[in-house]
Amino acid sequence: MQVNDIEKFLNEVFPPENALDYDNVGLIAGNRDKVVSAILVSLxxxxxxxxxxKACGANLIVTHHPIIFGGIKALTMDDYVGRTLVELINSGISVISCHTNLDLTDEFGNLAIAELLGAKDAKHLDGAVCGVYYELGSEEPVTLKDYCKKVASDLKCSGIITINDPQNKVNKVFIQGGSFDEDSVDTILKNGIDTVISGEIKHHICVGLGQMGVNTIIAGHSATEQAYLPKMAKLLSEKFPGIDITVNYNNEVSSIL
Structure with missing residues (x-):
């Protein structure tokens, strides 16, 4: 099995044409003809x-975030991108990235977060850029304070940010992992969503949603998207059962010190 075979499969599941215009997906660096020894999945x-x-014998890394977004004019050790790519190439490792083409595939990305939170029957919210919603359906009202604790525990967050009253009630939840897209606001309001979970939400959006009776739970960009990794590993292992797949959770995840 070659790098090219892995890339073709991922392009079928997450079509590159679905990626946003600014994005850079697919094979970012490496050799398409190289036989894959093992794969590391990393954010x-x-x-x-x-x-x-290198420790697990992988010569292919599949990441969510691409290391190259725009064009680069030089590949040197003078910056993070150049230094990392030089190390990658010198190690004989290739890298494939599935970014917004994965983000916009709700049944994979945001659904993975919902599943970690124990949500049942999460569905795509029609009209939103991406994202899924679900209802708690609890007999006893759930407070924002308690639900923030659950999110922090289930997503293994180092902390949660919210600007809303901790005693507010949570029932109809919308999830959009990574960075929140404010084009989804109108759809959220029209559909009676009372709580939004995302990795990053701009302050003025939090304030505006709060004024409209919507709670915001900011769980951290990495914490929300870490949920994608085991699902990606499962996808690859089912398609390529003869290749060892390892999930790398040792990312540059933010911490509260």
Missing amino acids: DLTSKSIQAA
């Missing part, structure tokens, strides 16, 4: 993830 391409790949 980001960093020196740590390269070392993790």
Whole structure:
């Protein structure tokens, strides 16, 4: 099995044409003709993830975030991108990235977060850029304070940010992992969503939603998207059962110190 075979499969599941215009997906660096020894699945391409790949014998890393977004004019050791790519190439490792083409596939990305939170019957919210919603359906009202604790525990967050009253009630929840897209606001309001969970939400959006009776739970970009990794590993292992797949959780995740 070659790098090219892995890339073709991922392009079938997450079509590159679905990626947003600014994005960069597919094979970012490496050799398409190289036989794959093992695969490391990671949120980001960093020196740590390269070392993790070498430790498990992987010569292919599949990341969520691409290390190259725009064009680069030089490949040197003078910056993070150049230094990481030089280390990657010198290690004989290739990297494939599935970013917004994965984000916009709700049944994979945001549904993975909902599943970690124990949500049942999560569905795509029609009209939203991406994202799924579900109802708690609890007999006893759930407070925002208690639900924030659950989110922090289930997603293994180092902390939660919310600007709303901790005693507010939570019932109809919308999830959009990573960065929140404010184009989804009108759809959220029209559908009676009372709580939004995302990795990052701009302050003025939080304030505006709060004024409209919607709670916001900011769980951290990495914490929300870490949920994608085991699902990606499962997808690859089912398609390529003869290749060892390792999940790398040792990412540059924010911490509260």
